[in-house]
Amino acid sequence: MRCLEIHDVGFSYKDGTIALKGVSLGLEDGEKVAIIGPNGAGKSTLLHLVAGFRMPFSGEVIISGRRLDSDNADTLRRDLGLLFQDPDDQIFMPTVEEDVAFGPRNLKLDDIDGRVARGLRSTGIEELAKRKPHRLSYGMKKRVALAGTMAMDPRVLLLDEPTSGLDPRARKDLIKLLRSMDRGMLIATHDIEAAAEIVDRAIVLDVEIVMEGTMRDLVMAREALEKVGLEVPPISKFFGVLDAMGYQVENLPVSMDQAVAELTKVIEREGKHMHAHIHEHDHAKEADHAHEHSRGHKGQSEAD
Amino acid sequence: MTALHLHDRMFEVHPLDEHASESRLGRLDARAKLVGVLAFVVASALLTKPELVLASLAVAVTFAASSAIPLRHTLRLYLGALPFILLASLSLFLFVGLDNGVAMWARTSACVLALIVLASGTETFELFSGLRRLRVPAIITTLLMLTHKYIGLLTEELSRMTVARRARGFLGGRNLLDRYALKVISYTAGMVLVRSSERADRAYEGLKSRGFEKEMVGWRTKRIAAQETLFMASMLAASVVLLAVQMELVG
Numbered sequence: 001m002r003c004l005e006i007h008d009v010g011f012s013y014k015d016g017t018i019a020l021k022g023v024s025l026g027l028e029d030g031e032k033v034a035i036i037g038p039n040g041a042g043k044s045t046l047l048h049l050v051a052g053f054r055m056p057f058s059g060e061v062i063i064s065g066r067r068l069d070s071d072n073a074d075t076l077r078r079d080l081g082l083l084f085q086d087p088d089d090q091i092f093m094p095t096v097e098e099d100v101a102f103g104p105r106n107l108k109l110d111d112i113d114g115r116v117a118r119g120l121r122s123t124g125i126e127e128l129a130k131r132k133p134h135r136l137s138y139g140m141k142k143r144v145a146l147a148g149t150m151a152m153d154p155r156v157l158l159l160d161e162p163t164s165g166l167d168p169r170a171r172k173d174l175i176k177l178l179r180s181m182d183r184g185m186l187i188a189t190h191d192i193e194a195a196a197e198i199v200d201r202a203i204v205l206d207v208e209i210v211m212e213g214t215m216r217d218l219v220m221a222r223e224a225l226e227k228v229g230l231e232v233p234p235i236s237k238f239f240g241v242l243d244a245m246g247y248q249v250e251n252l253p254v255s256m257d258q259a260v261a262e263l264t265k266v267i268e269r270e271g272k273h274m275h276a277h278i279h280e281h282d283h284a285k286e287a288d289h290a291h292e293h294s295r296g297h298k299g300q301s302e303a304d
Numbered sequence: 305m306t307a308l309h310l311h312d313r314m315f316e317v318h319p320l321d322e323h324a325s326e327s328r329l330g331r332l333d334a335r336a337k338l339v340g341v342l343a344f345v346v347a348s349a350l351l352t353k354p355e356l357v358l359a360s361l362a363v364a365v366t367f368a369a370s371s372a373i374p375l376r377h378t379l380r381l382y383l384g385a386l387p388f389i390l391l392a393s394l395s396l397f398l399f400v401g402l403d404n405g406v407a408m409w410a411r412t413s414a415c416v417l418a419l420i421v422l423a424s425g426t427e428t429f430e431l432f433s434g435l436r437r438l439r440v441p442a443i444i445t446t447l448l449m450l451t452h453k454y455i456g457l458l459t460e461e462l463s464r465m466t467v468a469r470r471a472r473g474f475l476g477g478r479n480l481l482d483r484y485a486l487k488v489i490s491y492t493a494g495m496v497l498v499r500s501s502e503r504a505d506r507a508y509e510g511l512k513s514r515g516f517e518k519e520m521v522g523w524r525t526k527r528i529a530a531q532e533t534l535f536m537a538s539m540l541a542a543s544v545v546l547l548a549v550q551m552e553l554v555g
Binding site: 048051053074077078080081082084086089090091092093094098102103105106107148149152 | 427429430453503506507509510511512513514515516517520521522524
């Protein structure tokens with residue numbers, strides 16, 4: 001069943017700048033879709049239209065079978081969980097657990113204790129329950145904001161640039177967390193690699209929809225991406241080079257996990273094997289080790 | 305002092321919450337603190353006899369000293385209120401007499417000190433939440449909470465702009481009448497307002513997205529414990545004694 005439908009939506013700012021033109025998309029229950037686009041493409045505006053903070057000038061938004069308008073926006077928003085780009089914009093209460101309880105209390109939902117516990121558990125921040133949110137790291141604040149949204153048990157999560165401003169570990173953890181969540185998601189992002197790890201399909205937006213498909217479809221259409229100012233991930237470029245060199249790549253990988261799987265296939269198909277060894281890293285001996293290593297290889301190739 | 309220094313001083317932030325957790329009062333329920341301190345403030349304001357006013361000042365000083373809030377912090381806040389206290393005291397001193405001037409200084413100082421300790425020894429949100437639980441109308445407490453949140457946003461934007469301005473070599477003008485410095489400061493003020501307004505809009509959308517309609521209150525409510533009752537009773541007893549002696553002396 002479709003939990004969200006957007007039909008031919010258009011929106012422009014007060015100064016006349018067109019932000020969105022003829023945008024249509026649908027989201028099935030539990031489906032994860034990325035909206036990919038450069039800065040100013042209208043991604044955040046689209047999320048705000050869906051959340052009912054702005055009303056489209058043309059077209060319509062249908063949430064759980066009901067047409068969104070300014071009168072029912074507060075009611076329909078109960079089905080949506082909006083995660084802002086900056087968590088400081090949506091954290092209000094003095095402790096983490098109070099903040100997670102904020103939404104359920106406002107909506108007068110039942111079992112607030114259980115919801116808070118589940119929200120904290122699902123985002124892996126149970127131990128932060130009594131902490132003050134404003135003293136947490138940016139990555140942890142994002143988790144607190146997500147826990148607060150999850151505690152409201154929304155049908156669809158609307159995530160605005162969820163990975164922006166995160167350090168590599170926090171980014172990786174958040175991607176893993178979002179991937180594991182069994183819930184419909186509409187993710188506005190320009191982080192193509194992160195989107196590839198989380199979503200089922202993606203839409204490239206640049207005021208209007210430029211293309212639509214799986215992440216692999218999008219990466220294969222490199223020229224279309226570059227035309228709207230997006231870069232194909234380096235890992236995809238690297239495999240493109242391998243492909244050009246004669247190592248046939250079945251599926252162009254977009255993320256590191258996909259790259260490892262693809263590389264394994266290439267190596268196995270080529271009838272070769274990977275040899276890896278782990279040893280203690282010693283900077284003092286590093287130069288000598290490298291020198292001997294290269295001499296060994298050189299000798300071997302000469303023998304060949 | 306340059307225009308920049310004056311501007312920075314004006315917008316310097318003294319976070320009230322910074323000592324709340326380390327204060328002895330920090331662990332007490334906000335309702336007990338509010339009832340106790342406000343009763344003391346009302347009683348102090350009603351005192352007219354100089355010796356009793358000085359006694360109430362002594363109670364306030366003892367209260368401040370035993371709260372474990374750093375003296376420097378309390379004094380800094382008291383100095384902020386001092387011009388207003390002196391204005392009221394001086395006018396009485398000039399038009400009525402020395403005794404009345406000193407009594408006005410002591411009376412206002414006692415009230416201000418007690419309120420400083422209450423505000424510094426309680427998380428701001430807890431304080432407003434406590435007011436709501438004491439049946440203060442939701443519109444007032446929610447407005448106070450939102451104002452507190454928006455002042456935070458405003459000061460955050462201001463400190464970002466100040467850092468950005470310094471990073472680009474602006475160190476203030478030569479004097480208070482430096483036109484270039486004043487121009488930069490006025491642009492900063494304008495930008496801070498625009499940016500804060502945008503952030504305030506986002507924060508409001510953040511509230512709406514989480515079902516906010518008109519009331520912000522804490523989730524967990526605890527019962528007033530023996531320690532809190534004792535605090536409240538002590539403050540009420542001090543207030544009642546001061547007022548009783550006053551009535552005795554006047555009557």
